Amino acid sequence: MAKRYTPKKQSGIGQFIDSIFILILVYVSLYIPLLLKSEGTEEAAAGEAAKPTWASLDVTPVVQQQWEKLGYDAEKAAGLIGSKFDYTIDPMMLLITIAVIVGYFVFMVKISDRQYREVIAEKFGEK
Amino acid sequence: MSSSAASAAGEQRISMLKVLNPFHVWALGVGIVLVGEFMGWNFSVAKGGAYGALIACWVIGLLYTCVAMIDSEVTSTVAAAGGQYTQAKHIIGPLMAFNVGLYLVMAYTMLEAADALIVGDLMKSGAEALGYAGLNTQPFVVLTIAFLAWLNYRGVFMTLTLNFVITLVAFAAILVLFIGVDPLNPGTVLKHKELLTDLPYGWIGVVASLQFGMWYYLGIEGTCQAAEETRSAARSIPLGTMGGMMTLLVAATLTWYICTGLMPWQYLGQAYTPLYDAASLLGNPVLQVLLFVGTLFAAVASANGCINDASRAWFSLGRDRFMPGWFGAIHPRYRTPYRAIIFLIPIAVSFAFTGLLDQVITFSILSGLLGYTFMSINMVKFRKKWPLDSIKRGYVHPFHPIPAIVLFVLCSAVYFATFLGYGASLLAIMAFYIAASVWFTFRRYQFVKRADQFTMPWPRPKGY
Incomplete structure (x- = not known):
């Protein structure tokens, strides 16, 4: 049988x-990405100067209808x-x-x- | 596996109550996950378009089917609190077990924080709808966590019975909404023909969408945490887990079908409560109220299940002295890991109030993903160390090692997806687990009793 390891007793502190x-x-690991860079954000495509319309956004009438039901006009969408x-x-x-x-x-x-070999050796004895 | 722990007095040995059945196991697994159908899954639409999200739903569904198959075999054989943590301890070794324990605690505590934030935001939206604008959400976040922790403190039977009821209501809300969109007459309410587009980012977008595709099922493996408290783990865990997976596959498919037939993908990809928005688009107040209640119940059920699972994992770490032994105590009257439950309350609240929801959710998802990677390694080692005829298994999953290999490959794909969207977070989280591993090896392991880490009545593992 392997020598039994007696662990230290830990104080409350x-x-x-x-x-x-x-x-x-x-x-710390939650805040590291903030220090490195912000991520997960989408980039807005270079916008046209002109105010967008449903036609300029190239959406079909049915899609336009669904946007409007959601409370969006062309500019917001x-x-x-x-x-x-x-x-x-x-x-x-x-x-x-990677x-x-x-x-x-690894x-x-x-x-x-x-560590597992130590556990098995104590539990089952040396082979 | 001894199911006992030192009581507060440190002398008397008491154990958790074995009171749960397969319905409770189903409620624990589906309860944690179902909130992902009400919100979260749709971010995969933003990443890869509507079809990209559907492919992610199926591919990640395959990943979780592998998880459920592997879990069912290993947990039905290693039936103890801590679930995958206890499996790692018996099959791979202490350091892996410590990491798996941390994955579980972090994944569930951070998910619990996100759930509580959702409850707060829903209360604010509800108040606005009733004419009370500007409601402070923070008291609702704290109250949700505190109330559910109290419930968990008082006993597991009541906790998971409540979860069963509210999860069932939330699932029923999805089914009723599906009926409400008149699925037998496509084109009447649902406009798939007009709203579905090609893949906006091509196949790279589909891969990227795998990360949020995890939301469809993230947490189903939490059923294993109930192993020590079920009347028959060998029967209840596989039944509850596989039943849960089937429920989630149905819910995920219906959710995708309803939402993509009602909303343009660009809106859907950033919506906060897509199923509730779908009900609002139908203009039916009864459906709206039902989906509001469904979303609320799903978030509460998820937080409730997360408290249950995180506390069991933390308790197990304490019981084995992988973390301070003080946490490894069971309440003498309620038979719950009460110190672990109480300790995790302020931590969940602080995660909720960091203002770093993105990082918190990514931490939760990635901790889950690391756990699934472990499972594929664990399964191969389990069969190698104890071949089929060497020990009695509650359930033997078919086609080994195909599920383990598929799981490993799909996990690698999700790491890549996470790299595409959250590369810095991925490295920061890996740095956390590496630092924690070094700390465990050189600091904590000195307090661990070696032979006590192997408690199953199994023969010596092959090759050791």
């Missing part, structure tokens, strides 16, 4: 500090119709992201396996 630490980590997402891919950022995700899982599975 230690428990409190550990709980707070993980919370601080969460808040133009803002939504003209908004576009930008799906340009930055290859370097993509590679970094490396981070793959690295995270690290986690490897360390977990090492």
Whole structure:
């Protein structure tokens, strides 16, 4: 049988500090994207100077009717119709992201396996 | 698996009550998710157009079918609070289990915060409709979380019975709306022919829409958290989970069909309450009230289920000392993880008031996605360490390893979709989990009893 590991006993203050630490980590990661850049926003297409009309927006009468039922006139609808997402891919950022995700899982599975062998050795004895 | 925990006194060993049936499991899973049909799914329309959202609905439906199949086998065999966390502990190891526990707590607590915000905004809209403009939403957000936490504190049976009733009402609201749009006569009320367009961004938009396609089903895997409190986990979990998936597939398809036949995709892609807007377009006050109530009930049911699941996961982390052991206590009278429930109240409220709803929702979705990636690895290891004839399983899912491989591939596609829309958030969230993993390895693991992490009555895993 493997030598049984006796864990340290944690004080109340230690428990409190550990709980707070993980919370601080969460808040920091929530605010990081704000510091880096704002994202998830749509870009409005370069608008025409002229006031938009349903004809200039190229919508059919039925579609126009549904916009109007929703309380939108041509000018208000133009803002939504003209908004576009930008799906340009930055290859370097993509590679970094892939490396981070793959690295995270590889690290986690490897360390977990090492810890798991300790657990199994204590539970079932050395092989 | 021992289902007991130290009481507040630290001496007496007590366990959670086994009182739930498959209907409660269904109510837990569908209750958490159904709000996604009332709002959220439609952001996938903005990302890839109406057809893009439909493809996302089906592709992500396949992802979650794999999740449900895998979950049904593993949970019916590892029936304990903590769900996937406990599975990770027995199958992969402590660090993975710690991460999975965190995924669950973060995904559900942040979803709960978003649900509470929805309740607040609905109260404001309702007040405006009645002539009281400018209602402050914050007290409603706090009250929603506090009331539901109190319900969870008092007992799981009442909590999930309430969830069953309000989820059923919300689901019925979608069915009634579907009947209301006269589906047998296309073109009369629904204008699909005129409103549906080609893919506005091509196939890259379809891939991008996968991220918000998760809203159709996000949280159904939460059924596993009830494993320790069901009368028969081997029967209730697969039945409740697969039944829930079928309900959600029906609800998602009906929702897409109704909304895309009534609203231009550019409006639908940014609508806050698309199903309620659909009812408003029909000009029927009864339907409007029904969909208002349906949306409200769906948000409340979701927050309620999230409190249930997040607290079980946090409790399990505490019970095993992966997080401070103080949280691993069960109420001596109500048999609920009361300290975990109370601790998470202010955290959910603070998430709601950060003003970072986008980041909070992305954190929730990504935590769920990391959990699904874990499941594909977990399933392969589970069958490898304990082949089919070596231990008794409550349920054996067919076609292994195809569901695990499909799940892994689809998860990779959703990571890419998240990168397209929220690349910085993706990296920030990964940084959080990496930092937490390092912290666990070098700080918390010293407090963990090694052999206590394996409690199933199984033989030694193959290869160890």
